Amino acid sequence: MAKYFCGLCGNKLGLMENYSWLDDDTILCYECTCFNKKVLVSMNAEDSFKAILEEFKERFPEHEHARFIEHWHDIYDEKQNDSLSAEEKEQRRKQREEERKQQEEQRQQYEYNLKIENLTKMGLDGYYEYKVISLLDESGFFKKKSGSVDTTAMTETLNQLGIEGWHLVTAYSNELGKNAMSGGVGGAMLGTNSTVDENILIFERFVRINR
Ligand SMILES: [Zn+2]
Structure with missing residues (x-):
């Protein structure tokens, strides 16, 4: 247990810490467990859900986002799905696709910047x-x-x-x-x-x- 790291913030989990599982592969530290609960509660209103995702993006570096946002969106969509018309579902799907594309671009940009930074550190041009x-x-x-x-x-x-x-x-x-x-x-x-x-x-x- 001692060697687990929080899948969200990356911090090492304390021995006595109250952790939780986000999904089969991801363990959350106590603080992130609380944050995850906050996200789930926020899903009762679209505005607050969007606001908390923005808060999340500000708290953690760009490249870590996609998986979690997708996870939360899945839960959110599941909750909403019954009340949505086919048209709304399609619109939502397109929106998600667009968001994913942007996240992928941001991730690539991040990796590129990292590469450049490392080369610069090594004194290479x-x-x-x-x-x-x-x-x-x-x-x-x-x-x-x-x-x-x-x-x-x-x-x-x-x-x-x-x-x-x-x-x-x-x-x-x-x-x-x-x-x-x-x-x-x-x-x-x-x-x-x-x-x-x-x-x-x-x-x-x-x-x-x-x-
Ligand atoms: Zn954490």
Whole structure:
């Protein structure tokens, strides 16, 4: 028990603490248990429910929100559901979807900022980003019907990647046996005993960070 941490505020739980479970995976410290109760009570009025979610967002860092807000919204919706028309349910669903999208963007932004912060701490002025292209990708992007590589299309793509700052660092061939081919990689039609080379290209680009 001693090693449990509160899933909401992240604090370590005291040995004698009155904790509770938010769901199967999340334990709450006493303070957050009280807050959770407050949220549940607030659900009796839409305004107070919204207000307490705002309070929650202010109390805890952005990236921790989504899961809890979703959890509370689920309970709230469950409570409301009987009294809602189909139209209102649909509207609510769209609203939730929009909120989730925003939260995801905020989370990505947060993670990006964190990455930049760490790089800055290490005294680095950027990082390498990688991209892997397979010449036998599902779309058969660089393959002609004959199975040969479409060099024109490939040149075009390489040039486009160059403009975007990507630089080819290495390329290698991977021989795929018939097992790998039975899934019909790249739409290639091959006999049961054939093998095919999958050409892998690895690109990198340096992303400079602004300080
Ligand atoms: Zn807590």
